[in-house]
Amino acid sequence: MGEEAPEFRVDTITFGSKGCQQNAIDVGDKTYVIGRTDDDAKSSFGIKILDKLTQTWIVPTVLGAQPPSKSHSAILVNDEKILIVEKGVSLNDSIWFLEIDTPFVKQQRKIKGSEVVSWSKGVLGVAQKPVVISGPSGVGKGTLIAKLMKEYPSKFGFSVSHTTRSPRVKEIDGVHYHFAGRSKMEQDISEGEFLEFAHVHGNLYGTSIEAVESVTDEGKRCILDIDVQGARSVRASSLEAVFIFVCPPSFEELEQRLRARGTETEEQIQKRLRNARAELDQSNSPGLFDHLLVNDDLEACYENLKKLLSLDDDHKDSDGCYGKATACYSILSKTESKVFLQSETGEVVKGGASMLAVDLSSLTGGAPGRTRGLKTHSVNSIDNGLKGIR
Numbered sequence: 001m002g003e004e005a006p007e008f009r010v011d012t013i014t015f016g017s018k019g020c021q022q023n024a025i026d027v028g029d030k031t032y033v034i035g036r037t038d039d040d041a042k043s044s045f046g047i048k049i050l051d052k053l054t055q056t057w058i059v060p061t062v063l064g065a066q067p068p069s070k071s072h073s074a075i076l077v078n079d080e081k082i083l084i085v086e087k088g089v090s091l092n093d094s095i096w097f098l099e100i101d102t103p104f105v106k107q108q109r110k111i112k113g114s115e116v117v118s119w120s121k122g123v124l125g126v127a128q129k130p131v132v133i134s135g136p137s138g139v140g141k142g143t144l145i146a147k148l149m150k151e152y153p154s155k156f157g158f159s160v161s162h163t164t165r166s167p168r169v170k171e172i173d174g175v176h177y178h179f180a181g182r183s184k185m186e187q188d189i190s191e192g193e194f195l196e197f198a199h200v201h202g203n204l205y206g207t208s209i210e211a212v213e214s215v216t217d218e219g220k221r222c223i224l225d226i227d228v229q230g231a232r233s234v235r236a237s238s239l240e241a242v243f244i245f246v247c248p249p250s251f252e253e254l255e256q257r258l259r260a261r262g263t264e265t266e267e268q269i270q271k272r273l274r275n276a277r278a279e280l281d282q283s284n285s286p287g288l289f290d291h292l293l294v295n296d297d298l299e300a301c302y303e304n305l306k307k308l309l310s311l312d313d314d315h316k317d318s319d320g321c322y323g324k325a326t327a328c329y330s331i332l333s334k335t336e337s338k339v340f341l342q343s344e345t346g347e348v349v350k351g352g353a354s355m356l357a358v359d360l361s362s363l364t365g366g367a368p369g370r371t372r373g374l375k376t377h378s379v380n381s382i383d384n385g386l387k388g389i390r
């Protein structure tokens with residue numbers, strides 16, 4: 001493996017004056033101008049794209065929550081994304097990506113028929129893969145998940161879905177579901193706020209990006225209880241997850257459980273049973289589910305679920321080294337896979353270093369959620385930085 005030569009070229013031209021900052025970044029035939037305007041109340045990002053071939057300006061639709069606007073530095077990571085480092089905030093909040101041509105952006109561009117860019121916040125460390133649990137209504141998904149959350153309250157968190165169905169007697173808004181109006185939910189879906197959604201048993205259900213990310217931000221493993229269509233959408237998304245399908249021991253037993261639960265009308269039970277047949281058929285779709293669990297005896301099934309989850313150790317704990325870092329950084333230079341940040345405040349990080357190398361080689365996720373997998377190590381000088389990339 002040859003040594004990567006660091007690039008000290010300037011990708012970014014910054015025009016600054018008080019109350020206004022702009023970075024111009026060339027990507028192929030386009031120039032992305034990332035501007036920040038301050039008014040008295042707040043400042044915000046504005047993004048414009050110059051098509052250099054036609055010399056026309058395009059104002060794209062900007063998706064995702066934008067960085068807290070202060071002052072920033074920017075550099076092109078690759079043809080898909082631009083790295084933005086916010087100045088004046090701690091490292092935990094400072095790394096952002098403006099996605100300009102990732103698969104998510106391409107898909108959104110197609111849907112909207114116009115230019116799209118999307119923000120995604122960078123997060124240090126690798127999160128544990130979320131767990132998607134699917135299975136027919138009444139099979140016991142909720143029961144299994146409740147047992148898991150009760151036994152491991154600090155390890156697992158539940159992705160609270162949105163739904164247009166009415167709450168059941170003991171269901172609490174914001175805990176079991178976010179009970180939503182159809183038009184508001186449809187609008188939020190069209191604005192890219194949902195990881196997936198599906199029409200199930202005559203209602204709209206969906207997982208917002210925030211539902212998953214907020215659990216992961218707490219350092220917990222996220223559990224999603226979603227139908228097979230939703231599982232398929234998550235499989236196709238940038239979210240890497242473990243997919244489990246829960247089967248009943250028999251169709252008769254499923255019907256019995258649904259009736260015994262006593263939460264649906266006869267008509268709703270019939271609809272759920274019809275859909276159950278289709279879901280059971282789809283559980284064998286190649287490449288969709290990683291594991292099938294039969295929920296016959298509840299305790300035995302729960303033990304099997306726990307085994308599956310502890311066997312899945314293809315994750316690493318979050319990198320906590322810089323979790324509480326308060327030093328503030330700006331971009332100094334970059335190589336193919338690393339970006340070097342310079343401490344602005346002179347404040348030192350681990351080992352007395354004033355420079356930080358951010359490794360971008362194993363990023364996961366991205367818009368519409370967070371970009372995870374950022375790794376950092378401190379370097380004392382540019383020379384040491386070069387050693388660090390060997």
Ligand SMILES: Nc1nc2c(ncn2[C@@H]2O[C@H](COP(=O)(O)OP(=O)(O)O)[C@@H](O)[C@H]2O)c(=O)[nH]1
Nearest residue numbers: 137138161197198200205206207225226227230
């Ligand atoms: N696609 C998708 N399905 C969901 C979501 N939330 C719940 N579901 C599924 O919708 C179906 C109906 O859920 P619910 O009304 O709670 O009834 P239950 O499964 O009989 O308890 C189940 O298969 C759930 O897994 C979601 O956010 N997205």
Ligand SMILES: Nc1ncnc2c1ncn2[C@@H]1O[C@H](COP(=O)(O)OP(=O)(O)O)[C@@H](O)[C@H]1O
Nearest residue numbers: 137138139140141142143257261295296297298
């Ligand atoms: N292994 C099991 N044996 C018998 N009853 C079960 C079992 N698992 C769950 N149940 C019961 O079946 C009903 C449906 O379970 P629930 O968790 O609500 O299913 P789902 O969330 O998949 O719709 C509940 O009344 C629950 O107590």
